[in-house]
Amino acid sequence: MGGVMSVMGRLSAWLFTPMPLARVAVLRWLVYAFVIIDVLLLHTSGWYHGFADPVWYEPLIMGEVFRLPAASVLLVETLKWGCVLGALAALTGKAPRVLGWTVAVCWIWYQYVAFSYGKVDHDRADFVVALALLPTVGLAHLSDRRRSEAAGMALRAIQMAAIATYFLSAWAKLRFGGPEWVNSATMVRAVVRRGTPWAQWLLEIPWTLHWFQWVLMAAELTAPVIFLLSEKWRRRVVAAWFAFHAMTYAAITIAFWPHLVMMLAFLPLEEYADRLRSWWTRRFSSGAAPPGESRPASRPGAGVGCARPSDRRRRRGR
Amino acid sequence: MSVNQGDNGSGVLRLSRIGRAWRAAVVVALIALFCAGSLVGNDHWWPFSPWRMFATSQAATGSVWSTGIEVRTADEPGEWVRAPLTPENVGVNRAEVEGRIPQIEADPARLGTLAESHAKLRPGAAAWIGLRVVRHKIVVVDREPTGEVETEVLAEWAAS
Structure with missing residues (x-):
């Protein structure tokens, strides 16, 4: 019994590890900016469903539970501009709960419209977690150096959802493709159907895509190990995943955009924001502000969760 | 909804017991839904549907x-x-x-x-x-x- 309690205690301490409010502020900013780019440019199939005949509508369970209708031009325009205006308002950081959950409802419904015509994109589910949980942190300012358990929980949940995407997609490959997935021609199929000109050589050397399937399966199954790594290696693994996604995009023009934003929850975003701000100040207003003024954020160690910021700063050789 | 208990002068904002409890319940519920979707669900479960990008096996020939x-x-x-x-x-x-x-x-x-x-x-x-x-x-x-x-x-x- 005592053992169970201590495991629960450690899990709870891990889930509620205090993290900087400023990190949530930066991630929120990136998430809401992404929502605007996403609905206007990246993922527009939902909007076009407003023009499709309802005969193609195939309600998902969510649609049956909430009795959601087939798309119409009015509905898709409302959801699209609801996302944009809601996200623009949320970018100010004001009323984070009301505005954040408004954006969440609009974006999720807009995705529902996109996915209820027979084709579900499998890369967008984890972003729902970010939209649903970021508002729970409440007010979070870019300059707020305090750490908070609420911020820690939201960031931890986003990290878990992002990593679940890898692990559970390996699981899906085993469930639907079977263990023989690693020896199948699935990647050949992907490159045949949507390969870019600079990916065609992969088809001429078939072992490349074959071995890539083994590497991908191994990487996805072991993805949760990232939570056991040191801060330094955690960042290297995040960088490796970004490199993987860049290669995938170059080969078959598929990128899991919302998921890429989620992966940023592993990084000390508030430090990057500080560095960007001080670079900006040095570059564009040299001499305008006395040294140190309005830059409390850049003091060493300010508001950083579990990393050793002073080490990192030294390493990067400012 | 407000659950922050203040920072006790330590620079760390703690959560109340209730604030912790409902957040932990949400995380457990999300884990259960995502795992159930991956174990027995299908595309109709979105957003809890299986993450089956490129999951089918294409015959080599x-x-x-x-x-x-x-x-x-x-x-x-x-x-x-x-x-x-x-x-x-x-x-x-x-x-x-x-x-x-x-x-x-x-x-x-x-x-x-x-x-x-x-x-x-x-x-x-x-x-x-x-x-x-x-x-x-x-x-x-x-x-x-x-x-x-x-x-x-x-x-x-x-x-x-």
Whole structure:
């Protein structure tokens, strides 16, 4: 019994590890900016469903539970501009709960419209977690150096959802493709159907895509190990995943955009924001502000969760 | 909703017991839903559906299917030309049509709705008076495309 309690205690301490409010502020900013780019440019199939005949509508369970209708031009325009205006308002950081959950409802419904015509994109589910949980942190300012358990929980949940995407997609490959997935021609199929000109050589050397399937399966199954790594290696693994996604995009023009934003929850975003701000100040207003003024954020160690910021700063050789 | 208990002078904002409890419950519920979706769910469970990107096994030797549409326009009624099967052109995409092949074969009149959507989305383009779904089978031997492509017409619709 005592053992169970201590495991629960450690899990709870891990889930509620205090993290900087400023990190949530930066991630929120990136998430809401992404929502605007996403609905206007990246993922527009939902909007076009407003023009499709309802005969193609195939309600998902969510649609049956909430009795959601087939798309119409009015509905898709409302959801699209609801996302944009809601996200623009949320970018100010004001009323984070009301505005954040408004954006969440609009974006999720807009995705529902996109996915209820027979084709579900499998890369967008984890972003729902970010939209649903970021508002729970409440007010979070870019300059707020305090750490908070609420911020820690939201960031931890986003990290878990992002990593679940890898692990559970390996699981899906085993469930639907079977263990023989690693020896199948699935990647050949992907490159045949949507390969870019600079990916065609992969088809001429078939072992490349074959071995890539083994590497991908191994990487996805072991993805949760990232939570056991040191801060330094955690960042290297995040960088490796970004490199993987860049290669995938170059080969078959598929990128899991919302998921890429989620992966940023592993990084000390508030430090990057500080560095960007001080670079900006040095570059564009040299001499305008006395040294140190309005830059409390850049003091060493300010508001950083579990990393050793002073080490990192030294390493990067400012 | 407010659950922060203040920072006790330590620079760390703690949560109340209730604040911790409901957050932990939400995380447990999300884990349960995502795991259940991956274990027994299907696409209809979205956002808790299985993450099955590229999850099917394609036989190393066989054929890769690719579906497209061809149309006859009012300008050139005698000729079938390929048309993009994209949301921008017909309101739905290729995968959405590929998933409904049995329904389309049972009721080819459904293809007429694609011509209607095309007219709404591209009012300046020549009207479509005929539309057919074609399937290209690209032959693959030992994970390598041979260059051989078989094409078959699955369903055809003509404006009445």
